[in-house]
Amino acid sequence: MRALTFLARRFVAGETAKEAIEAVKKLNKKGLRASLDFLGEDTENEAQAAAAADEYCRLLAGIKSAGVDANVSLKLTQFGLNLGADVARRCLYRVLEEAKRHGNFVRVDMEGSVWTTATIDMVLEAHAKYGNVGTVLQAMLRRTPADAARLSKAGVRVRLCKGAYKEPAELAYPRKEDVNAAYDAVAKDLLASGTFPAFATHDDPRIAEVQAEARRKGISADKYEFQMLYGLRAKRWAELAAAGYGFRVYVPYGTHWFPYFSRRLRERKENIFFIVRSIFKG
Ligand SMILES: Cc1cc2nc3c(=O)[nH]c(=O)nc-3n(C[C@H](O)[C@H](O)[C@H](O)COP(=O)(O)OP(=O)(O)OC[C@H]3O[C@@H](n4cnc5c(N)ncnc54)[C@H](O)[C@@H]3O)c2cc1C
Numbered sequence: 001m002r003a004l005t006f007l008a009r010r011f012v013a014g015e016t017a018k019e020a021i022e023a024v025k026k027l028n029k030k031g032l033r034a035s036l037d038f039l040g041e042d043t044e045n046e047a048q049a050a051a052a053a054d055e056y057c058r059l060l061a062g063i064k065s066a067g068v069d070a071n072v073s074l075k076l077t078q079f080g081l082n083l084g085a086d087v088a089r090r091c092l093y094r095v096l097e098e099a100k101r102h103g104n105f106v107r108v109d110m111e112g113s114v115w116t117t118a119t120i121d122m123v124l125e126a127h128a129k130y131g132n133v134g135t136v137l138q139a140m141l142r143r144t145p146a147d148a149a150r151l152s153k154a155g156v157r158v159r160l161c162k163g164a165y166k167e168p169a170e171l172a173y174p175r176k177e178d179v180n181a182a183y184d185a186v187a188k189d190l191l192a193s194g195t196f197p198a199f200a201t202h203d204d205p206r207i208a209e210v211q212a213e214a215r216r217k218g219i220s221a222d223k224y225e226f227q228m229l230y231g232l233r234a235k236r237w238a239e240l241a242a243a244g245y246g247f248r249v250y251v252p253y254g255t256h257w258f259p260y261f262s263r264r265l266r267e268r269k270e271n272i273f274f275i276v277r278s279i280f281k282g
Contacts (some may be wrong), residue, residue, distance in 0.1 A: 002129045008261045011231040012039070013253045020253035023230070024068045029247050031241045034070040035107055035227070036063070039254035046087055051085030053091035056106075057098040064102040068269040071105040073250060076119055084098045089122060094194045105157075110136035111166040113172070120147055127156045136200075138163030139183035140172040148186050159198040159227060160186055164263045191219055198248065202229040204238070211245075228270050229264070255267040 015025035024034040036059060043049045056072055056086065074095065080087030092108070099106050105177070108123050110116065116138075123135040134157030137144045141163060151158050162179050163172065173179050183201070187210050190197035199210050207226060225246035228237055232256050241247045253258055 012257045024070045033248040034135045034251045037073040037252040039256045056095045057246045073107040075109045110137045140179045161200040
């Protein structure tokens with residue numbers, strides 16, 4: 001377990017908000033923005049959900065007092081969506097109020113497809129009340145173009161990713177090429193009618209498609225941003241920022257890192273090679 005903890009540190013900025021904010025300071029110095037994620041999902045009881053919301057409120061205050069350029073990303077099952085929508089809504093609204101007090105923004109991550117409708121509905125409701133909240137869509141899901149249209153119409157900011165959860169073929173494209181084509185199509189829609197869309201991917205052809213479409217439509221680089229995960233492709237972050245693109249790094253922290261870490265390993269064999277190399281190097 002201790003070896004795993006050591007290895008997970010490639011993807012996780014530390015166990016505490018203080019450590020994570022230190023990591024953000026280093027990113028900001030390189031012209032990179034951040035989104036801080038206090039790791040957690042599938043909360044078991046209301047007390048845990050409330051504790052996660054407390055942590056986010058402290059985090060937002062910490063971001064403000066450190067003067068760093070960062071917003072926050074959270075998961076609704078961490079706030080008890082699995083226990084009932086009311087539990088999650090109470091926690092989310094508390095965090096949105098705190099974010100509003102500090103002039104900050106909250107991104108609601110997207111989880112497995114059983115939560116898609118509930119997440120979008122809650123974000124739309126919260127957006128109408130507070131404004132400072134956006135969410136994430138997964139290109140792999142067949143429903144995503146319709147969800148993108150609905151969120152864009154309401155002016156809700158969308159982060160587009162491919163999708164990290166295993167989904168059945170009735171709901172999601174099983175083939176990578178289809179997911180890529182879906183990503184490019186939704187990216188075009190978001191550039192045309194979204195509000196400050198974020199393109200979250202480590203995949204260069206996807207990034208190039210966004211850049212080409214923005215050029216074709218005369219959309220300037222301050223109207224959208226690119227995002228990647230902490231620990232993956234740091235050289236590319238710097239290149240994109242130096243080329244004048246807005247760039248945000250997703251920075252997770254906390255002790256509940258195992259599910260997040262497992263998804264990163266499942267996605268890419270190089271991540272596993274990294275682990276193996278680290279083990280052999282001692
Ligand atoms: C900021 C951010 C937020 C996210 N939020 C969510 C969320 O809320 N919900 C969700 O389901 N998923 C989320 N994800 C995860 C996402 O859905 C994907 O699972 C993950 O990003 C992998 O997909 P990819 O687009 O990077 O492309 P992949 O198909 O994994 O990779 C495509 C190509 O990218 C390049 N590449 C990838 N990794 C590396 C590397 N380490 N070094 C060099 N090249 C590499 C390679 O060329 C590779 O072939 C998020 C991802 C990011 C970046």
